[in-house]
Amino acid sequence: MTTANPETAATGIQGLDFLLQGGLPRGRPTLLRGGPGTGKTVISLTFLCHGIRQGENGVLVTFDESPEALIRHAAGFGFAADRFIEEGRLRILDMRPDRNEVVGDYVELTAVMARIDHALQKTGAQRLVVDAMDVLEGAFSAEISLRGELARVFDWLRECRTSSLITIGEQEEFTTRYGLEDYVADCVISLKQDLDHRVMTRLLRVVKRRGGGHGTSEAPFLLDGDGIFMIPVTGSVLRARVSDEHLSTGIPGLDAMLGGQGPYRGSTLLFSGQAGTGKTSMAAAMTVNACEQGRKVLYISFEESVDELVRNQLSIGADLRRHTEGSEADRRLILQPVRAVELGLEEHLMRIMRSIRRHQPDLVVLDPISSLATRRTGDSAKDMLLRLIHLIKEAGITAVATELLTDDSQGVSHLDVSSMIDVWIKLRRHENNGEMNRLITVVKARGLPISSQVKEFRFTDQGLVIEDPYIGESGIAYGTVREARQSEDEQVIEQLHTELSRAMQRRHELDEINAAAERLARAERDTRALDIEREIAGIERRLANIQRARSAISRSRQ
Known part of the structure; x- marks a missing residue:
């Protein structure tokens, strides 16, 4: 079985295939370069094992790590490389420097290519990965000989009509001296690590791709125990799904303020307010109501642990724990606590989107979304939040976000994302005569006949109650x-x-x-x-x- 596009070989990484407009060029060599820890080996293993799952056998040539280590790496990311080897669909060639492969003081590439060709022929492989080829740099006496030998290897790979991925380290002198990007590879992918506020983000960029278009922007990607996850920069066209179905908030008074039936399904709600104004309680009420209606909810908390959140919301009758019971596939509520300060903005974005794709929720809660922007400067936080909201809207998922306003904010939001918000609700404190009251206002609600009145709401053991204010002679x-x-x-x-x-x-x-x-x-x-x-x-x-x-x-x- 082959991939849908005959001109490309899908990598199995959705975001990378999006940037490459289908995948790596089929039957031609691609160069993957990057420093240590940037994810070269993981991307290579993903490309190779995805192809095997699709019916394309593969060969892995390693110049650095042992085959046993690569098999363990593959298993750690969910790839059964050992089973593929037993079934004859994968072969790993250990090409680490060996005196038996050296003529005099230098490597004889003819023997290397002969071994690779034999493995390709024996397995009928359509995919080839050559890992850490730059290890050969020290095996040549003159620069021109290395350049010539590398060019010969790449020409041979093209003749084999095998979809090849060659990895090298990010050494500026190596790529500059030998012109690997400009003269040898048909496609070049660059990986790097970016450090900002002591937080590291991995970035990928397609430098060139002969014979086809590609995305030109740097795209962040996530690398952890679940493998590679990547979200490319999306296009400029807004394609949010639209629904005429309403979703009750679970708070009758708030539904009434939003026209009687609540917001539209697939819209984005933002609760803005100072500390203690009830933002999390509003989100929890919507969560419980959605679960009771049979909908699936992904609740991401950036400041409270699961136990804290469950305990605190019980005081107003919101039993979150009841909806978290059962297997991950069956339970209605997925609670994910995440410390906002521990990860970069792009990594937060990717982790959230990966959780959304894994759990397929009907409702996503981000509490509070302002935690992602507290340490950031410039427009990076705004750009990330806009992308996140756009991606959620594009998936047709209802989103509920809370925003913490400082006491001196005078009710003004500093996130500057209101253009992407469908329903904006402000909560505030009203202090008078030694008493604090909580007030709620609907700032805007696209497509809904909203109430323009400022109302009061109270916490009770039965939930949130919104009341009309008393208007008297005074x-x-x-x-x-x-x-x-x-x-x-x-x-x-x-x-x-x-x-x-x-x-x-x-x-x-x-x-x-x-x-x-x-x-x-x-x-x-x-x-x-x-x-x-x-x-x-x-x-x-x-x-x-x-x-x-x-x-x-x-x-x-x-």
Whole structure:
């Protein structure tokens, strides 16, 4: 069985294959150079054993360490080199300097190549590793002879059509004098160690690769008992997975502040606040709720041990221990305490991402993420945190991070990563009249109808409780002042209701008096109007009588 790309030979190191756009050039020699402890042998063993697992037999030629030591190294990283040897899929040639291989005072490379060719033919190997070839440097009398012999070896490797990886030490005089990078190898990979703040980081760079593109940036990589793990610098295109599903925080009041259903799954939440404001408790509440919903959580604590974290969160009803039971594959909660000051930023990044890939969690908690930046200067911490958040978002995983703000920060975050944060929640202390209260504010929540109100939250043995602030005649009140203010206002309200009732009674009585007076006045007006009407009627009758009398006299005279 061969790798998917016929032009490349995958190394089995995902990040390195990404930089090489598939793997090492197939059928051609690659040079791997670096100083002691940079990981040359481990990368070589990984390349070789990965190929054997994929059906490509291999040959390992060592000029430095014994075959037994290399077999032990391979076993330490999970490669069954001894079994591969028994099955005839791997052969190790011990080419350490031996007087039998020397003509006069110098090495005869023809014999070396003959032994390698025999091993390749016998095993049918498609992969070859030549470890510590620079040991041959002292076996030549003149520089030009070494350069010529090395060129001959590399030409022969190309003719063999074997995917070869040759390691040499990082000796400036060696590479400069003999032009190994410029004239011999088809692909050159450089390894080095970088020391910053007394913390070492291993770095890898693809110097050149003939016949194909490659990543040009230095990429950190992790080397420990689990082997090589590497995360290359990602591209500039944002490819975060998007979900319309909501994930409850486990705190009803906080869900309500975030629109009622909680944040979107796959979003990133940041809890910022001073010491004692409840950041870890918020993260623990979300952790327990996610576990109870059947989701897997990876909780990375940078300041508390597992026992401390479990004990402290029990006081608010968050039983983390219950979800850590069972095998690693079955349990819902993985707790990983890590001392932030012991590792470099890049190593933290790689360890976190390796844990994420191993456990495949639905939720990742980083508590507190600010611990990774406390000792750092410049933009290195910001760059690392942005990369970490981007990688988690790209995987579609919900992330919860806490940030410790100093007392003199005035609530301002110094991480400068808010552009990558989907939900930003600030927690703060409110001290008044000898009492401290905890307040919560949603600064932003992308795509959610958030509450703009500053609310109070309390720790109880049943969890976190978020309450609306009391707004009375004298303004906003929290804590016991809130209760006292509310009690006072209730008494005032009761008194006002009594006074209002009395005033309304007086107004009713006055209305009745006014109504009675109105009725009496109306009666008087009606009586007076009736008398006037009678008077008018009497006058009109008299006038009518006089008019009739005059008319009668006038008729009688006629």
